[in-house]
Amino acid sequence: MTTEKTIITIPAGTETSEDERNACVVQIYGDDLGKRYPITDELTVGRSEDSTIVVDVPNVSRKHARLFFEGDRYWVEDLGSTNGTHVNDVEIACRRPLSNGDLITTGGLVFKFIVGGNVEALYHEEIYRLAILDGLTGVHNKRYFLEFLEREMARSKRHHRPLSLAMLDLDYFKTVNDLYGHLAGDTTLKKVAHLIQDRVRQDELLARYGGEEFAVVLPETDMAGALAFGEMVRRQIEGFYFTFDEQDIRVTVSIGVATLGSDDDADALIGNADSQLYKAKSAGRNRVFPEAGKLEG
Numbered sequence: 001m002t003t004e005k006t007i008i009t010i011p012a013g014t015e016t017s018e019d020e021r022n023a024c025v026v027q028i029y030g031d032d033l034g035k036r037y038p039i040t041d042e043l044t045v046g047r048s049e050d051s052t053i054v055v056d057v058p059n060v061s062r063k064h065a066r067l068f069f070e071g072d073r074y075w076v077e078d079l080g081s082t083n084g085t086h087v088n089d090v091e092i093a094c095r096r097p098l099s100n101g102d103l104i105t106t107g108g109l110v111f112k113f114i115v116g117g118n119v120e121a122l123y124h125e126e127i128y129r130l131a132i133l134d135g136l137t138g139v140h141n142k143r144y145f146l147e148f149l150e151r152e153m154a155r156s157k158r159h160h161r162p163l164s165l166a167m168l169d170l171d172y173f174k175t176v177n178d179l180y181g182h183l184a185g186d187t188t189l190k191k192v193a194h195l196i197q198d199r200v201r202q203d204e205l206l207a208r209y210g211g212e213e214f215a216v217v218l219p220e221t222d223m224a225g226a227l228a229f230g231e232m233v234r235r236q237i238e239g240f241y242f243t244f245d246e247q248d249i250r251v252t253v254s255i256g257v258a259t260l261g262s263d264d265d266a267d268a269l270i271g272n273a274d275s276q277l278y279k280a281k282s283a284g285r286n287r288v289f290p291e292a293g294k295l296e297g
Contacts, residue, residue: 026123059083061082075096077092086104161219163220166256167213168277227257252285
């Protein structure tokens with residue numbers, strides 16, 4: 001495979017007229033990814049047809065939240081929604097003032113509030129971020145992961161240096177969603193991502209591969225080092241309590257590790273790591289494969 005330059009596409013329907021206020025929200029997680037909604041006097045979110053942002057999502061109430069300008073600043077207010085409105089992962093009691101960059105969560109949707117002297121430039125910057133980052137967890141997305149992996153594989157082969165890949169998948173994650181709700185599941189995913197990110201070095205890369213699966217590219221790391229990394233992450237996640245609405249949620253993770261072979265392309269390396277992940281799942285979950293001391297020749 002060859003690495004192609006990332007192309008940024010700005011969604012249609014996001015043009016701003018000159019008489020609009022200098023603030024907007026951009027949807028960074030949900031179906032209308034990247035869509036911009038200017039805030040004039042008031043903007044409402046809900047399933048009701050008379051909402052400014054009409055969304056057909058079960059976790060969103062008919063009249064969920066509103067954003068508005070009052071006094072000399074912008075505010076967000078929860079409208080008595082069932083699942084609440086969160087700003088930067090903290091549920092608001094009624095209303096809260098907004099600052100540039102705040103993340104507003106309504107049900108399963110996440111919006112980023114943008115305000116400033118050059119909101120157009122800030123919006124284009126956010127569109128670029130959406131091209132390389134996962135809107136929910138804030139770590140890199142699959143597209144960027146594949147580009148990064150290609151570059152690191154080429155460097156590894158050119159300089160004859162080791163490269164490893166770890167694929168991580170949360171165990172029984174559907175149970176978390178079923179027992180605590182999808183909002184709790186989203187919050188847990190974010191916290192897991194942050195927990196892993198704290199263990200990732202500057203030259204390494206963590207990405208959300210899809211759903212509840214993550215990938216970590218480990219340059220300059222052989223199999224022994226990759227297994228040690230995986231075991232460290234596994235233990236940390238196993239011992240951590242993820243709290244949502246005063247409920248403690250515990251999750252575990254299964255991890256598959258592979259190292260780059262001389263004839264491997266990206267598909268082969270990912271396939272090998274996925275195969276080890278499948279073995280970890282089949283062996284009972286909450287473990288790292290291949291098991292130390294049982295490495296395949």
